[in-house]
Amino acid sequence: MHTVMVGLGSCGIATGGLAVQRRFQELLGPENGGVRLKETGCIGLCHREVLVEIVEDGRGRTLYGEVTPDRVDRIVADHLRGGRAVEEWIVDREELLAGQKRIVLRNCGEIDPSCIEEYRARGGYLALSRAVTGMSPGEVIETVADSGLRGRGGAGFPTGTKWRLARAAQAERKVVICNADEGDPGAFMDRSVLEGDPHSVLEGMAIAGYAIGAGEGIVYIRAEYPLAIRRLREAIAGARESGLLGPNLFDSGFSFSIRLKEGAGAFVCGEETALIASIEGKRGMPRVRPPFPTEAGLWGLPTCINNVETLANVPWILSHGARAFRSCGTANSRGTKVFALAGKIRRGGLVEVPMGTTIDEIVYGIGGGTVSGGPFKAVQIGGPSGGCIPASLGGTPIDYEQITATGAIMGSGGMVVMDDSTCMVDVARYFLHFTQNESCGKCTFCRIGTKRMLEILERICAGRGIPEDVHTLAELGEQIRMSSLCGLGQTAPNPVLTTLRYFHEEYEAHIRGGKCPARVCLALVEFGIDPDRCTGCGLCVQACDAGAISGRSKEVHRIDGSRCVRCGKCLTVCRSDAVRKG
């Protein structure tokens, strides 16, 4: 008996996973010809999507990568019917997952997320049953505290301490909120966990509820994650039917229910107090703390807010013990961290590494180095709140304090690799554009300061920078950091401050040299036409509004630099890739 599992996380679907699934259905015929056809979540090997795994009862498993509907034909004929695996399309899972340790992603890509039995078969909900029937809430909290688990949403607050505070608050009703408002551009680990293993998060929430004495939980999730929302709804309904959520769990007298609340698209709502305001139906603006949500949160009730990845760790900690979790990682950062590895990297995707793994090990080892094969220039960690860590600090281990020492932050786990073709000034401008847009407008420095910084960066990228700009940027950045209420404002200048610190010469090249070394900022590059590639088709001549391109049909065209306004239009219309930036 064969089981065929098609990877249908968002990335699998985007690469054409549904067409692959359909082709299997067509070829296998009614009732799938005795083959179990299932869907599963993301295993993290995004660079090899669409992934299809074939499991033979008692004979092991074969993982195929880059599967297309056409390739399905041969897989069905050779492997399923003929019993011969198609060697050249096999992905070596062990090799690609070497150096990783899977705690949070333990079930992602392994189980059918819509099937609660598969989750239970791998030990799911055992931790919850053990907690509510055999442990006191205090013991649960001490186990989590002892494991050293810290918040994976970015700031790294010890989870055990937060639970203790919420437990100590006196109230009849308390709330657990799962923060699934994953807003960092370039971070998608929470989505993958929710899509691939929703029950682990629900179980983590129920355990948190038992520990702090809350009877209800809310998942605040981005509306932009339709698949994750659907899987969560199914999972909640499934758990309720099986008696794993609802009244009197495991006859212990403890009751816990979970509902979903869809966010409406505001980055600042990842901040605790803004998130609460948003659930209450208001504009998602942060407020002054204290009181902290653990004392007075949603509707004034004591509220414990944990991130998706944090909660997914909890059942593992209870079933394997605090010591097993502590044994992994560094002195102050225990366990693992999931990163979304992207950018100029050969093997992008989701990776989960033990804390203490160095950046070099992730980029060159797990990620397989850069696309071009050359060294990387920097990695951007922590999204818009993080910073760019240069290659010279590649030996930095993944650890909350050590990452902070570089000027970046751990953040939620985006890791974007950059090489020589990435302009660091442009990257700083990009992130500031994002935070400027997302600033809620409450604090003056964040609202107006980021705007002024963005204007300066845009000017530098447009070739109109002045020498004082560098100083002004640093000064403004410092002031915004000091005078903003929430994490968004306090960390908004980080991308600029870190690039100023490590890539000062690139700013100088833009401002004083009039050059963009990476040839990204169009205003600072010279356009030319490669005579070997130009076919003389005339498209660029027609497209050029400045009339700077000349050349007769079927002859090599020329760009007149003195008339060129550097709009880049020729670059986008050329079909033979002949326009060069120099």
Next chain:
Amino acid sequence: MATDEERAKVVVMPAFGRMLWRHGGEPGMLIPLLQAAQDSYGYIPPLAIEQIAMATGIPASEVYGVITFYRQFRLQPLGRHVIRVCKGTACHVQGAEMISRTLEEELGIRQGETSEDGLFTCLEVACLGCCSLAPVVMIGERAYGRLTPQRLRSVLRTVRRKTGRGA
């Protein structure tokens, strides 16, 4: 607020109406109500704002304030094809800027706008989450990855041609 002409055009959609009737008075329902209105109409028409204000007792001005705070809500209807341009970090370093420019040139609209023929609406989104396919654009439900300006132009031509045939 809504003019009489607009009132005549907008019919209260059943799903949205039910939600108003059942949950309008509960605390914290404003955002779910707005989401229901947008699901029903494709955008939030002025009449829906009035009705939500009445049902919840929240002043229309405050409802409007909440609408404009969140990126999800639209006060204008969408075009037939919604193009989502990914502006995530990975896409940015792989040339998403050139993709946006190409779209602007090709369709004559900027982010958030709908083309005059009502065919295309262009939206920039923070991250579509298929970073290894960067740069990515989604047209309707389909994602197009590893785009170059040239490939994007040919994709748009195909979409236009299919639409012309009534597909």
